[in-house]
Amino acid sequence: MTDLMAANPSRPARPRKRREIAVGIAVSVVILFVLVAIFAEQLAPYGFATIDLRARNAPPALFGGSFTHILGTDELGRDILSRLMISVRVSLIVSVLACLIAATIGVTLGLAAAFLKGWVDSLIRVAIDFNASVPFLIFALAILAFFGNNIVLFVVLLGTYGWERYARLVRALALVEYEKGYVLALRRLGASELSIAVKHVLPNVAAIIIVNMTIALPEIILLESGLSFLGVGIQPPLASLGNMVGLGRDYIVTSWWIATIPGIAIFALTLSISTIGDWLRDVTDPSLK
Amino acid sequence: MTRAVLIAFARLFITVLLAVTFVFIILRVSGDPARALLPLDAPEEQIEAVRAEWDLDKPLPQQYLTYILKLASGDFGLSMNDRQPALQVVAEKIPATVLLMGTGLVIAFTVGSALGLIAASFRGRAPDRLIMSLAIFVHSIPSFLFGILLILLFAVALRLLPSGGGPSPLHLLMPAAVIGLSQAGVVARFVRSSTLEVLAQPYITVAGLKPLPRWYFIRAHVLPGSALPLLTLFGFSLGGIIAGAAIVESVFAWPGVGRFLVFSVARRDVAVVQTIVVLVATMMAFANLMTDLLYAFFDPRVRTS
Numbered sequence: 001m002t003d004l005m006a007a008n009p010s011r012p013a014r015p016r017k018r019r020e021i022a023v024g025i026a027v028s029v030v031i032l033f034v035l036v037a038i039f040a041e042q043l044a045p046y047g048f049a050t051i052d053l054r055a056r057n058a059p060p061a062l063f064g065g066s067f068t069h070i071l072g073t074d075e076l077g078r079d080i081l082s083r084l085m086i087s088v089r090v091s092l093i094v095s096v097l098a099c100l101i102a103a104t105i106g107v108t109l110g111l112a113a114a115f116l117k118g119w120v121d122s123l124i125r126v127a128i129d130f131n132a133s134v135p136f137l138i139f140a141l142a143i144l145a146f147f148g149n150n151i152v153l154f155v156v157l158l159g160t161y162g163w164e165r166y167a168r169l170v171r172a173l174a175l176v177e178y179e180k181g182y183v184l185a186l187r188r189l190g191a192s193e194l195s196i197a198v199k200h201v202l203p204n205v206a207a208i209i210i211v212n213m214t215i216a217l218p219e220i221i222l223l224e225s226g227l228s229f230l231g232v233g234i235q236p237p238l239a240s241l242g243n244m245v246g247l248g249r250d251y252i253v254t255s256w257w258i259a260t261i262p263g264i265a266i267f268a269l270t271l272s273i274s275t276i277g278d279w280l281r282d283v284t285d286p287s288l289k
Numbered sequence: 290m291t292r293a294v295l296i297a298f299a300r301l302f303i304t305v306l307l308a309v310t311f312v313f314i315i316l317r318v319s320g321d322p323a324r325a326l327l328p329l330d331a332p333e334e335q336i337e338a339v340r341a342e343w344d345l346d347k348p349l350p351q352q353y354l355t356y357i358l359k360l361a362s363g364d365f366g367l368s369m370n371d372r373q374p375a376l377q378v379v380a381e382k383i384p385a386t387v388l389l390m391g392t393g394l395v396i397a398f399t400v401g402s403a404l405g406l407i408a409a410s411f412r413g414r415a416p417d418r419l420i421m422s423l424a425i426f427v428h429s430i431p432s433f434l435f436g437i438l439l440i441l442l443f444a445v446a447l448r449l450l451p452s453g454g455g456p457s458p459l460h461l462l463m464p465a466a467v468i469g470l471s472q473a474g475v476v477a478r479f480v481r482s483s484t485l486e487v488l489a490q491p492y493i494t495v496a497g498l499k500p501l502p503r504w505y506f507i508r509a510h511v512l513p514g515s516a517l518p519l520l521t522l523f524g525f526s527l528g529g530i531i532a533g534a535a536i537v538e539s540v541f542a543w544p545g546v547g548r549f550l551v552f553s554v555a556r557r558d559v560a561v562v563q564t565i566v567v568l569v570a571t572m573m574a575f576a577n578l579m580t581d582l583l584y585a586f587f588d589p590r591v592r593t594s
Binding site: 126129130133134135136137138139141142143144145146147148218222225226229230231232242245246249252253256259260263264266267270271274275278 | 300303304305307308311312315316319325425426428429430431432433434437438440441445452528529531532535536539540550551553554555557558559562563565566569570573574
């Protein structure tokens with residue numbers, strides 16, 4: 001068919017249409033989530049912490065409940081839809097910030113490694129060895145045990161997830177860029193190494209960094225919600241998708257919707273972002289696969 | 290061969306040392322280690338005793354050395370749990386976790402390899418697309434949601450299985466399934482691509498000319514070539530399974546190390562947490578060692594070099 005799919009030998013040309021539909025749906029879901037996160041206060045029918053003890057454990061509208069609480073209420077009578085909207089905002093802000101931190105650390109070190117070499121290179125190798133020795137979730141749990149929990153530490157901690165991937169990628173790409181004629185020309189013109197790295201090399205590798213971020217973001221969302229689910233991430237009274245599931249877990253036998261609805265929201269979000277990320281990767285550079 | 294073995298052991302040593310160093314650093318940075326290693330209500334004399342015993346009043350390099358020697362001798366401090374030695378409390382919970390992870394691994398690799406092989410042999414057709422979509426699906430679903438959905442189905446609606454507790458074979462089924470199936474997607478993707486790579490090799494084209502039954506052709510010619518890279522995946526997915534165990538054990542109240550870790554983090558039981566971190570690192574390092582050695586043993590290309 002066209003060059004896009006032909007560039008990727010592992011996929012035949014025919015299901016291209018199907019994939020475009022899937023990506024279209026995924027993009028719509030992500031846009032919906034982002035809009036909800038931005039306008040959470042305006043959209044939410046109730047306050048996210050408003051307790052209504054007379055309306056405790058009300059099921060969702062289609063499962064025997066009423067339309068006053070479309071997604072039902074929790075054990076304290078708080079409206080699930082309203083809590084869900086605030087949680088989407090909290091989870092998205094935390095995860096996107098963490099993703100940006102990881103990318104910044106990784107890109108900086110990767111660029112530094114490409115033209116400083118030496119100890120930065122060694123540091124990255126040690127970090128990769130360490131990453132291979134302890135799973136990130138266990139590492140995160142250990143840090144939270146030693147330092148206690150607060151939201152700034154939590155975001156920074158999540159921000160250390162996956163930085164070495166950017167570092168390795170950017171280092172490799174930058175080394176290639178440095179061999180190109182334009183860098184040589186810039187050097188002759190007297191540009192400093194720093195300005196070559198930031199103003200000229202960085203924009204040329206930006207697209208690949210963004211693709212990598214799209215692939216890392218769902219993993220960070222799963223980490224955030226996993227830790228919050230375990231009760232060591234985002235703490236009440238603040239709501240996040242993970243801690244909604246964690247708090248609702250005690251009621252699954254009597255009120256399944258309290259834990260299940262935010263769980264499905266996480267799933268929809270991560271699945272959509274993964275779909276977009278995979279597609280972007282295939283479109284931009286099939287050799288990365 | 291000898292060189293490969295030596296390198297593998299050096300890697301084991303370095304990764305464990307890295308983990309111990311990491312714990313030492315955060316223990317030092319996060320506050321008073323003597324207090325951290327003891328229960329909150331420990332008397333002042335006991336804190337002083339620990340300070341002297343762990344050389345905490347000496348210069349840093351000596352502290353570090355003492356710390357390594359202490360851990361090597363099995364002394365990780367006292368747990369808040371009845372003030373028992375942390376290592377002992379953790380060790381009691383290891384068998385349950387090993388049983389869960391072992392079952393999970395078996396499920397992940399049998400289901401994953403089977404699906405990956407099927408996908409590869411139906412490349413581009415409906416079974417392939419279905420399996421690959423499923424792989425993305427299980428990769429994106431949070432394991433706690435997966436667990437809760439299974440509980441709703443098998444424990445609440447059908448009343449076939451207990452919702453949590455254990456350890457017993459009936460209690461094992463659901464958590465092992467969650468751990469195994471979450472990883473099976475990764476295994477399937479991996480097996481698919483490594484099988485496709487093998488199928489493109491010239492020797493396969495030659496073997497394909499022989500009048501062999503399809504299953505025999507796959508078993509004798511395709512599998513040996515595509516199975517070896519699975520060893521690499523083993524070390525990689527072990528990390529995922531350990532991390533998964535912490536969440537899944539909590540969902541199903543499985544009495545293992547993962548649930549205990551989460552419990553101890555919430556209570557800030559530092560002695561227990563450092564024990565588990567070092568144990569996990571040691572275990573992963575051993576898994577990597579085994580991978581390296583098996584590679585050296587099975588792959589003629591590595592064996593002879």
